Amino acid sequence: MGVTMFKRPKPKQFNLKTRYYNPEEEKREKRKQKIARSQESYDFNPDQFREELSYRWSLHRESKSSFNQKNTSTHRLLLYLLLAAALVALLYYLRSN
Numbered sequence: 001m002g003v004t005m006f007k008r009p010k011p012k013q014f015n016l017k018t019r020y021y022n023p024e025e026e027k028r029e030k031r032k033q034k035i036a037r038s039q040e041s042y043d044f045n046p047d048q049f050r051e052e053l054s055y056r057w058s059l060h061r062e063s064k065s066s067f068n069q070k071n072t073s074t075h076r077l078l079l080y081l082l083l084a085a086a087l088v089a090l091l092y093y094l095r096s097n
Helices: 023-038 046-096
Strands: none
């Protein structure tokens, strides 16, 4: 078992939960909810509101996480390059004296 300098990514876990998805039906339900909201007879359902918020926040969190992962690996590479340059400069300075 060797020691490596770089962090190796672990294999992603895969857990598939199958379900039936009909995009047409979902669009229809959302249109119905929009129309019901515009009318005065709309009953506020906190569970649906909570689900909608968690769904939107998860979309935002996923998009930012991939961006942060790319930046983290770039920052790590830049840090290694900076450390290597400092080591070379130190060796050059010690050798010249």
